[in-house]
Amino acid sequence: MRLTNLPSEFQKALPILEKIKSAGYEAYFVGGSVRDALLHRPIHDVDIASSSYPQETKAIFERTVDIGIEHGTVLVLEQGSEYEVTTFRTEDVYVDYRRPSSVNFVRSLEEDLKRRDFTVNAFALDERAQIIDKFNGLEDLDNKLLRAVGKAEERFNEDALRIMRGLRFAASLDFDIEDATFQAMMTHAPLLEKISIERSFIEFDKLLTAPHWKKGVKAFKDSRAYCYLPGLEESQDKWDEFTAAYSDDFVFSSSEQAWAALLIALDVPAVKPFLKKWKTSAQFQKIVDALVSLYRFRQSEQLGLRQLYQYGRETIEVIEELRQAQGLAVDFEKIAELDQSLLIHDKHDIVVNGGMLMSELGIKPGPELGKILSQVEWAIVDGKLANKKETIFDFIANLDSK
Incomplete structure (x- = not known):
C-alpha cells in the first residue's frame, strides 16, 4: 500500500x-x-x-x-x-x-x-x-482492532507498561482489543505493580482524557488492571457508575478535571494522600483537591460570592461542566455576574495590609491582627465593606467598640 x-x-x-x-x-x-x-x-x-x-x-x-x-x-x-x-x-x-x-x-x-x-x-x-x-x-x-505483535504473552511479559498503553490506545483510537491480546493483558496485569507509578500515571491520564475514555475505562475495569494500581484495589463496583454518570459525548477538558471526576466517583475521602501515591506534583494535588471539595459543596449548596472568591471562576466552571454533563442544573451567567460583582479577587487586592494597621492604627502584631484582617477580607468579599482605606479603618474602629 x-x-x-x-x-x-x-x-x-x-x-x-x-x-x-x-x-x-x-x-x-x-x-x-x-x-x-x-x-x-x-x-x-x-x-x-x-x-x-x-x-x-x-x-x-x-x-x-x-x-x-x-x-x-x-x-x-x-x-x-x-x-x-x-x-x-x-x-x-x-x-x-x-x-x-x-x-x-x-x-x-x-x-x-x-x-x-x-x-x-x-x-x-x-x-x-x-x-x-x-x-x-x-x-x-x-x-479497528488492537492486536499484539507476535505472542501477546511475550510482549506483556517483556514490558508490562504495554498493558496500560493498550488500554490507552483503545480509548484514544476507539479500537477494540483482540481477544488473545486482552486475555494476555488480564493474565499479566499483576506485573503492573513492578512498573514505576509515574509511567502508569502518564498512560492512565491519557486514557482518561481521550475522546473515547469510556471505552478505555471499561477495558481497564474488565482487565482488572486497577487491582494493581495504588488506591484502586477495592474499586471494582465504582467503574460502571463513573462512566454512566456522564453523557456519552462528554470529554474531559483537562487532566485535573478527569482525575477530580474519578476521585468523586470512587468517593475518595482524602484526595492529596491518594494522588501522592501516584507521585503527582503538589500543584496537581492542590488543584484536584479544590475541584473535589467544590463538587461536594455543590451537591447541597448554591454558589455565592464566597465560593467565587475562594475557588475562582475558572475552577468553578470546570466543576459546573461536570455537573452539566451529568444532567444537573448549571447557570454560567450567574457565575459570570457573581465574579464581576466581587470587589476583590485576592487578599492582595485589599488597599490596606498588616503593616498599615500596625503603623497607622497601632495594632500589635499577633493573632488579633490576623483576625482583624480576615474580618476585613470577608466583609469586602460579601459586599458589606467598600475596598477603601478610610472605610476599612472605620470598620475596624467599630470592631473595637463592639
Missing part, C-alpha cells in the same frame, strides 16, 4: 531518509506517526529507524546529539529541526518487566519491527510513501 498524500511532517523529514540511503543504509519512518497518517490523525513526533549503527549515523550528519546512543538512538539536527534516528535492534531478556538487559543492533527491519507492541504501531514507511506491513497491521487498522 502507498500513501497517496504524504503528510507534510514526513515531507519535511525526507532529506534525513535520503541522506541515510545515499550513504548505503536503509531508513524508514516508523511507529505511531505512520499509524496516525493512515488514520488521518494529527502527527506529532516523526521517528526514523535505520540499518546504520549509531556511529555510522553520526558520520552521515554534521550535527548530532547522543541522547540514547547505548540504545541506538541519535538525535539529528538538520534544517532547524530535530529527528531521532534509531538503529534497527533486537532486545535481550527483560530484567524488570520494563527494560531489556541489553539491546543488539541488527541490519534487518523485520527483526526491529518484531519487538514492537501492537501491529498498528509496527508499520514502516519508506521515502516513496510505501507502507511496509509485516504483521497484518493494515487489516487490524481497517477492523
Whole structure:
C-alpha cells in the first residue's frame, strides 16, 4: 500500500531518509506517526529507524546529539529541526518487566519491527510513501482492532507498561482489543505493580482524557488492571457508575478535571494522600483537591460570592461542566455576574495590609491582627465593606467598640 498524500511532517523529514540511503543504509519512518497518517490523525513526533549503527549515523550528519546512543538512538539536527534516528535492534531478556538487559543492533527491519507492541504501531514507511506491513497491521487498522505483535504473552511479559498503553490506545483510537491480546493483558496485569507509578500515571491520564475514555475505562475495569494500581484495589463496583454518570459525548477538558471526576466517583475521602501515591506534583494535588471539595459543596449548596472568591471562576466552571454533563442544573451567567460583582479577587487586592494597621492604627502584631484582617477580607468579599482605606479603618474602629 502507498500513501497517496504524504503528510507534510514526513515531507519535511525526507532529506534525513535520503541522506541515510545515499550513504548505503536503509531508513524508514516508523511507529505511531505512520499509524496516525493512515488514520488521518494529527502527527506529532516523526521517528526514523535505520540499518546504520549509531556511529555510522553520526558520520552521515554534521550535527548530532547522543541522547540514547547505548540504545541506538541519535538525535539529528538538520534544517532547524530535530529527528531521532534509531538503529534497527533486537532486545535481550527483560530484567524488570520494563527494560531489556541489553539491546543488539541488527541490519534487518523485520527483526526491529518484531519487538514492537501492537501491529498498528509496527508499520514502516519508506521515502516513496510505501507502507511496509509485516504483521497484518493494515487489516487490524481497517477492523479497528488492537492486536499484539507476535505472542501477546511475550510482549506483556517483556514490558508490562504495554498493558496500560493498550488500554490507552483503545480509548484514544476507539479500537477494540483482540481477544488473545486482552486475555494476555488480564493474565499479566499483576506485573503492573513492578512498573514505576509515574509511567502508569502518564498512560492512565491519557486514557482518561481521550475522546473515547469510556471505552478505555471499561477495558481497564474488565482487565482488572486497577487491582494493581495504588488506591484502586477495592474499586471494582465504582467503574460502571463513573462512566454512566456522564453523557456519552462528554470529554474531559483537562487532566485535573478527569482525575477530580474519578476521585468523586470512587468517593475518595482524602484526595492529596491518594494522588501522592501516584507521585503527582503538589500543584496537581492542590488543584484536584479544590475541584473535589467544590463538587461536594455543590451537591447541597448554591454558589455565592464566597465560593467565587475562594475557588475562582475558572475552577468553578470546570466543576459546573461536570455537573452539566451529568444532567444537573448549571447557570454560567450567574457565575459570570457573581465574579464581576466581587470587589476583590485576592487578599492582595485589599488597599490596606498588616503593616498599615500596625503603623497607622497601632495594632500589635499577633493573632488579633490576623483576625482583624480576615474580618476585613470577608466583609469586602460579601459586599458589606467598600475596598477603601478610610472605610476599612472605620470598620475596624467599630470592631473595637463592639
